Amino acid sequence: MxxxxxxxxxxxxEAAAExxxxxxxxxASLRDIVTRNSISKGxxxxxxxxxxxxxxxxxxxxxxxxxxxxxDLRSRHGxxxxxxxxxxxxxxxxxxxxxxxxxxxxxVAEHNLAxxxxxxxxxxxxxxxxxxxxxxxxxHDLLPDVDIPSAAAFMSAALEGLQRACVFGSKRGAKxxxxxxxxxxxxxxYVLPGVVTAECLSDMTAVAAELGREL
Amino acid sequence: MxxxxxxxxxxxxEAAAExxxxxxxxxASLRDIVTRNSISKGxxxxxxxxxxxxxxxxxxxxxxxxxxxxxDLRSRHGxxxxxxxxxxxxxxxxxxxxxxxxxxxxxVAEHNLAxxxxxxxxxxxxxxxxxxxxxxxxxHDLLPDVDIPSAAAFMSAALEGLQRACVFGSKRGAKxxxxxxxxxxxxxxYVLPGVVTAECLSDMTAVAAELGREL
Amino acid sequence: MxxxxxxxxxxxxEAAAExxxxxxxxxASLRDIVTRNSISKGxxxxxxxxxxxxxxxxxxxxxxxxxxxxxDLRSRHGxxxxxxxxxxxxxxxxxxxxxxxxxxxxxVAEHNLAxxxxxxxxxxxxxxxxxxxxxxxxxHDLLPDVDIPSAAAFMSAALEGLQRACVFGSKRGAKxxxxxxxxxxxxxxYVLPGVVTAECLSDMTAVAAELGREL
Amino acid sequence: MxxxxxxxxxxxxEAAAExxxxxxxxxASLRDIVTRNSISKGxxxxxxxxxxxxxxxxxxxxxxxxxxxxxDLRSRHGxxxxxxxxxxxxxxxxxxxxxxxxxxxxxVAEHNLAxxxxxxxxxxxxxxxxxxxxxxxxxHDLLPDVDIPSAAAFMSAALEGLQRACVFGSKRGAKxxxxxxxxxxxxxxYVLPGVVTAECLSDMTAVAAELGREL
DNA sequence: ACTGCCGGGACGCCCCGTTGGT
DNA sequence: ACCAACGGGGCGTCCCGGCAGT
Numbered sequence: 001m002x003x004x005x006x007x008x009x010x011x012x013x014e015a016a017a018e019x020x021x022x023x024x025x026x027x028a029s030l031r032d033i034v035t036r037n038s039i040s041k042g043x044x045x046x047x048x049x050x051x052x053x054x055x056x057x058x059x060x061x062x063x064x065x066x067x068x069x070x071x072d073l074r075s076r077h078g079x080x081x082x083x084x085x086x087x088x089x090x091x092x093x094x095x096x097x098x099x100x101x102x103x104x105x106x107x108v109a110e111h112n113l114a115x116x117x118x119x120x121x122x123x124x125x126x127x128x129x130x131x132x133x134x135x136x137x138x139x140h141d142l143l144p145d146v147d148i149p150s151a152a153a154f155m156s157a158a159l160e161g162l163q164r165a166c167v168f169g170s171k172r173g174a175k176x177x178x179x180x181x182x183x184x185x186x187x188x189x190y191v192l193p194g195v196v197t198a199e200c201l202s203d204m205t206a207v208a209a210e211l212g213r214e215l
Numbered sequence: 216m217x218x219x220x221x222x223x224x225x226x227x228x229e230a231a232a233e234x235x236x237x238x239x240x241x242x243a244s245l246r247d248i249v250t251r252n253s254i255s256k257g258x259x260x261x262x263x264x265x266x267x268x269x270x271x272x273x274x275x276x277x278x279x280x281x282x283x284x285x286x287d288l289r290s291r292h293g294x295x296x297x298x299x300x301x302x303x304x305x306x307x308x309x310x311x312x313x314x315x316x317x318x319x320x321x322x323v324a325e326h327n328l329a330x331x332x333x334x335x336x337x338x339x340x341x342x343x344x345x346x347x348x349x350x351x352x353x354x355h356d357l358l359p360d361v362d363i364p365s366a367a368a369f370m371s372a373a374l375e376g377l378q379r380a381c382v383f384g385s386k387r388g389a390k391x392x393x394x395x396x397x398x399x400x401x402x403x404x405y406v407l408p409g410v411v412t413a414e415c416l417s418d419m420t421a422v423a424a425e426l427g428r429e430l
Numbered sequence: 431m432x433x434x435x436x437x438x439x440x441x442x443x444e445a446a447a448e449x450x451x452x453x454x455x456x457x458a459s460l461r462d463i464v465t466r467n468s469i470s471k472g473x474x475x476x477x478x479x480x481x482x483x484x485x486x487x488x489x490x491x492x493x494x495x496x497x498x499x500x501x502d503l504r505s506r507h508g509x510x511x512x513x514x515x516x517x518x519x520x521x522x523x524x525x526x527x528x529x530x531x532x533x534x535x536x537x538v539a540e541h542n543l544a545x546x547x548x549x550x551x552x553x554x555x556x557x558x559x560x561x562x563x564x565x566x567x568x569x570h571d572l573l574p575d576v577d578i579p580s581a582a583a584f585m586s587a588a589l590e591g592l593q594r595a596c597v598f599g600s601k602r603g604a605k606x607x608x609x610x611x612x613x614x615x616x617x618x619x620y621v622l623p624g625v626v627t628a629e630c631l632s633d634m635t636a637v638a639a640e641l642g643r644e645l
Numbered sequence: 646m647x648x649x650x651x652x653x654x655x656x657x658x659e660a661a662a663e664x665x666x667x668x669x670x671x672x673a674s675l676r677d678i679v680t681r682n683s684i685s686k687g688x689x690x691x692x693x694x695x696x697x698x699x700x701x702x703x704x705x706x707x708x709x710x711x712x713x714x715x716x717d718l719r720s721r722h723g724x725x726x727x728x729x730x731x732x733x734x735x736x737x738x739x740x741x742x743x744x745x746x747x748x749x750x751x752x753v754a755e756h757n758l759a760x761x762x763x764x765x766x767x768x769x770x771x772x773x774x775x776x777x778x779x780x781x782x783x784x785h786d787l788l789p790d791v792d793i794p795s796a797a798a799f800m801s802a803a804l805e806g807l808q809r810a811c812v813f814g815s816k817r818g819a820k821x822x823x824x825x826x827x828x829x830x831x832x833x834x835y836v837l838p839g840v841v842t843a844e845c846l847s848d849m850t851a852v853a854a855e856l857g858r859e860l
Numbered sequence: 861a862c863t864g865c866c867g868g869g870a871c872g873c874c875c876c877g878t879t880g881g882t
Numbered sequence: 883a884c885c886a887a888c889g890g891g892g893c894g895t896c897c898c899g900g901c902a903g904t
Contacts, residue, residue, distance in 0.1 A: 006863070024325065026241035029896060041898090042864040051897065109379075110239060110325070150401040154377075157398065161376020162369075164324070183372070186365040194408035219881090220886060222891040244872060260875065438883085453728065454755065456671035459876060471878090472884035481877065539809075540669060540755070580831040584807070591806020592799070594754070616799040620791075623839035649901095650866060673893060685868040690895065692866095 007026060009047045011023055011037055012080040013061070016054050017103035025055055025110050055107050062104025065094060070128060080135035081200055085188055087128075088159055089213070092184040105163055127157040151195060162187060185213055224262045227254055228276065231269050232318035240270055240325050270322050277319025280309060285343060295350035296415055297422060298411040300403055303374055304428070307399040310378055320378050341371040366410060375400060400428055439477045442469055443491070446484050447533035455485055455540050473572070485537050492534025495524060500558060510565035511630055512637060515618055517558075518589055522614040535593055556586040581625060592617060595602055615643055623636040654692045657684055658706065661699050662748035670700055670755050700752050707749025710739060715773065725780035726845055727852060730833055733804055734858070737829040740808055750808050771801040786845040796840060805833060830858055 015037040019028040030051060034041055048054040069090045073083045094101045129152035136142050137140055162183050184207070192215070208215035232250040234243040240424045245266055263269040288298045309316040323430050331348055344367035350359050400423070407416055407430070423430035445467040449458040460481060466472055478484040499520045503513045524531045559582035566572050592613050615638070622631055622645070638645035659783045660682040664673040675696055679686055693699040718728045739746040774797035781787050807828050830853070837846055837860070853860035 024241065026239070030898085031896075033262070040864050040882090043862080045898075046862060146405075150398075151381075151405060153398060154401040154405060157376045157380040158373035158402070159376070161372045161374070161379065164376065164379070165368075165372040183368065186369045190361075190369055190409040191405055192367060192409065194405040217885090245874090255888045256873095256875090256890085257878095259885075261885090263888060264874095350872065369898080372875075435883095439878090454667070454671065461876075470884055475878075476883060541768035576835075577831075580828075583810075583828060583837060584831040584835060587806045587810040588832070589806070591802045591804070591809065594806065594809070595798075595802040613798060613802065616795040617803070618837040620796060620799060621835055622833040624837065647865085653867075675894090676892075686870085686893095686895085687868045687898090688866075692868095694894095696893065 004113040005047075008043055008094065012039055012044055012047060012054070013057060014099065015039060017058050020055065020107055021059065021099055021103040025107055027049075031123060055111070057101055059104045059107050059111075061100050062108075065098070065101060068150075069094070079141070080132045081141045081196055081204065082141060084129065084132050084136070084155075085192075085204060085207075088184050088188070089211075091159070093164070109160075109164070125159065126152050129156050136196075141196050143195060143197060146195055155191070157183070158187060158191070189215055220262075223254075223258055226252055227259055227262055227269070228273060229314065230254060232273055232315040235270065235273065235322055236311050236314055236318040240322055270326075273315055274319045274322050277323075277346075280313070280316060281306060284309070294356070295347040295354060296356045296411055296419065299344070299347050299351070299370075300407075300419060300422075303399050303403070304426075305372070306378070324375075324379065340374065341367050344371050351411075356411050358410060358412060361410055370406070373402060373406070374399070400430065404430055435477075438469070441467055442474055442477060442484070443488060444529065445469060447488055447530045447558050450485065450488065450537055451529055451533040455481075455537055485541070488530055489534045489537050491530050492538075495528070496521060497533060499524070509571070509633075510562040510569060511571045511626055511634065514559065514562050514566070514585075515622075515634060515637075518614050518618070519641075521589070521593070539590075539594070551596055555589065559586050566626075571626050573625060573627060576625055585621070588617060588621070589614070615645065619645055650692075653684075653688055654691075656682055657689055657692055657699070658703060659744065660684060662703050662745040665700065665703065665752055666744055666748040670696075671753055700756075702715060703745055704749045704752050706745050707753075710743070710746060711736060714739070724786070725777040725784060726786045726841055726849065729774070729777050729781070730837075730849060730852075731798075733829050733833070734856075736804070736808070754809060770804065771797050774801050781841075786841050788842060789839060791840055800836070803836075804829070830860065832860055 012033075016028075016033045018121075019033045019036060022028075023032065030041070030044065032043065033039070033045060044054070048057065070083075070087055073086050075089070077083050077086065095105070130148060133142065133146075133148045133152055137146075137148065142148075158182075188204075192204065196204070205215045227248070231243070231248045234248045237243075238247065245256070245259065248254070248269075249259060259269070263272065266334060285298075285302055288301050290304070292298050292301065306316075310320070345363060348357065348361075348363045348367055352361075352363065357363075380398065403419075407419065411419070420430045442463070446458070446463045449463045449466060452458075453462065460471065460474065461471050462483075463469070464474060474484070478487065500513075500517060503516050503520070507516065521531075525535070560578060561576045563572065563576075563582055567576075569577065572578075595613060618634075622634060626634070635645045657678070661673070661678045664678045667673075668677065675686070675689065678684070678699075679689060686785050689699070693702065715728075715732055718731050718735070722731065736746075740750070775793060778787065778791075778793045778797055782791075782793065787793075788812060810828065833849075837849065841849070849859045
């Protein structure tokens with residue numbers, strides 16, 4: 001019966017994601033989650049030990065999604081700057097399309113301010129950024145006066161802000177998400193000139209054009 | 216007896232701000248708020264009709280703070296770009312120093328994702344940005360290919376992100392706030408080159424140096 | 431300043447009566463009472479030591495009204511049966527016209543079931559009835575097999591029931607009160623034949639006709 | 646596991662009935678009800694959505710009890726007058742013996758004066774009375790000058806009054822209930838002569854004697 | 861093995877009846 | 883006569899374990 005159990009678990013996670021996304025961790029009652037897709041309370045507590053546990057599972061899935069995307073991009077592109085830009089696009093797209101992604105973002109945003117166990121929200125993205133920027137410097141793509149730690153901190157925080165703006169930009173998320181598909185593209189348009197060399201910038205503009213985006 | 220009532224109200228608002236800041240709206244129980252500074256439940260109920268009302272009062276104070284800062288800067292500086300940059304510094308400093316500011320930020324960040332009445336978080340800042348950018352263009356400080364709406368959207372979202380990062384950057388806010396005092400300065404270092412003319416940039420760098428900051 | 435104090439007290443009592451009448455003792459909050467006629471809480475607590483005290487004052491007024499009516503009728507009519515019948519008419523009319531009367535009825539009806547101090551609702555009316563029936567027997571108006579205590583108990587309880595039916599007969603009292611002006615008259619039509627002699631009955635019918643009522 | 650749930654529900658209803666009976670709707674706190682028989686708040690919340698819901702359930706049971714009694718008597722006795730009299734006895738007995746009956750009476754008495762949804766207290770009894778009186782007239786048991794609607798109104802209100810007197814006759818109901826077991830019998834002694842024919846009256850007296858009652 | 865009904869306490873917010881300082 | 887403040891619950895309801903069934 002593993003197969004059925006697996007499907008049940010999936011249903012629970014998705015129902016929970018939708019509820020957490022719109023109500024937040026504390027605002028989402030298990031009753032809401034359970035009622036939404038005719039799950040039983042028993043089923044929920046069979047698969048997850050607690051509400052906290054359920055939330056962590058969602059965040060874990062979100063992290064896995066991001067990690068997979070990062071790994072994928074790194075294996076396909078040697079140039080670190082390109083990985084950074086495409087990663088941000090990819091994440092932005094997942095934000096628009098995947099409820100679990102959005103739920104995860106909201107959950108970590110709320111949790112770290114409370115006394116949660118160990119879900120570091122910004123740090124992980126900032127860490128990745130830092131690594132990638134170090135590579136980019138080695139590839140001579142960065143302007144000489146860019147300070148890597150501070151640049152990584154800024155970029156990750158700005159991306160977080162954009163994600164949030166993207167996830168719940170206006171009253172009802174769905175409409176807002178359609179309206180601003182290119183908010184991340186906007187970011188790079190204004191930030192890239194202050195960070196990368198002119199040559200790199202024109203290369204990235206070309207890449208963007210290839211992918212149907214305007215930089 | 217108005218004077219005492221006024222002081223009591225202040226005490227309540229500040230206690231509430233501290234609690235909302237660290238626990239969020241739903242996570243903060245009125246009991247927490249009341250216990251923190253030996254306020255009585257009755258006093259709270261006398262000054263505020265509900266928890267929601269209390270939260271709105273805090274947000275209102277935060278907005279007033281921002282508006283006052285904006286008005287002040289506009290009256291002192293004619294150059295829109297300078298107002299933008301100094302406003303962001305000012306707000307960042309208030310974030311570090313004023314619990315009400317931080318509480319307000321957190322409250323609007325949480326509320327607009329739920330079905331709250333009418334607290335526009337990003338939009339207001341974005342609106343101000345747009346106005347200032349229009350002025351800046353009239354003052355010939357903007358690069359020709361800057362699209363004002365998208366730039367305003369990006370800048371406001373990024374500032375929001377930085378504020379959030381500033382408010383709950385790590386587990387315990389206090390420490391984190393000390394560690395990254397210049398996160399907003401970082402932002403302008405990388406963004407300004409992509410937005411303003413070279414002349415304006417060097418002017419702003421001079422201003423920053425005057426104020427003891429490095430751009 | 432006695433005069434103004436007196437008027438204030440009156441306003442309070444009447445506002446309280448309206449509120450108690452429609453919400454009951456526990457259902458009526460002092461805030462309701464106070465808000466209804468722009469009385470201040472301080473004024474209320476100056477004239478009455480507590481909510482209970484306020485309620486008792488209303489009940490006292492109701493009792494005084496009834497006692498006055500009883501004394502008046504006794505002094506005007508020597509025949510006990512007539513006093514009984516006219517008293518019931520009078521009380522019924524006061525129920526329709528005076529909010530304090532209705533409030534008093536509701537308050538004693540509710541209170542004696544809780545652990546209130548000393549407001550006996552039925553007993554007082556039953557006691558009066560018993561006295562009057564004893565007189566009536568002495569005046570040879572009662573049928574021989576009428577047992578005075580049990581008759582008094584029945585009549586007082588029935589009158590209470592009719593009062594209640596009259597006070598809150600239907601959803602909104604006001605309309606209902608208009609609709610059944612003669613509910614008490616109905617009662618005597620069916621009860622009197624079982625209680626008084628044929629001669630007395632015809633006398634009372636004549637009295638009723640004089641007063642414009644039909645028995 | 647339905648069986649245990651059923652029993653729990655019963656325990657709750659009975660505990661609630663006892664509390665509502667002695668304290669009234671507003672005076673009875675759920676905590677009182679729960680503490681009385683070591684019920685848990687969760688159990689209560691599982692079976693009833695609210696205090697209001699709980700009260701309605703009790704009233705419903707009371708109505709069912711009355712309806713069942715009425716149906717039973719109608720199926721056993723063809724003569725409408727007999728049904729009326731025996732129904733009143735039966736109801737009076739249930740008042741003495743069944744806490745749910747008493748609680749129900751008190752609850753409807755309190756509620757209809759507030760703005761409750763749809764619990765018609767007097768009307769239902771008045772309606773039944775009217776039907777039965779119509780039958781009685783067809784059976785030639787009624788005196789010719791009896792007006793059925795007004796007689797039904799009076800009888801039902803009087804019975805309500807007696808029930809109330811029976812339920813909370815004095816401070817503590819239990820004692821009072823013992824003292825006046827025959828209050829309803831009293832009623833018919835004085836009312837029947839004004840309503841039914843002499844022949845019918847003597848028949849009913851015989852019936853009462855059979856049942857060990859005196860009319 | 862897995863699901864679901866039922867039950868268990870713990871607070872949360874609201875608000876209520878009341879009293880001091882003026 | 884009153885503004886301001888005080889605690890004490892009330893109801894709702896939430897997050898969660900134990901048993902039954904299948």
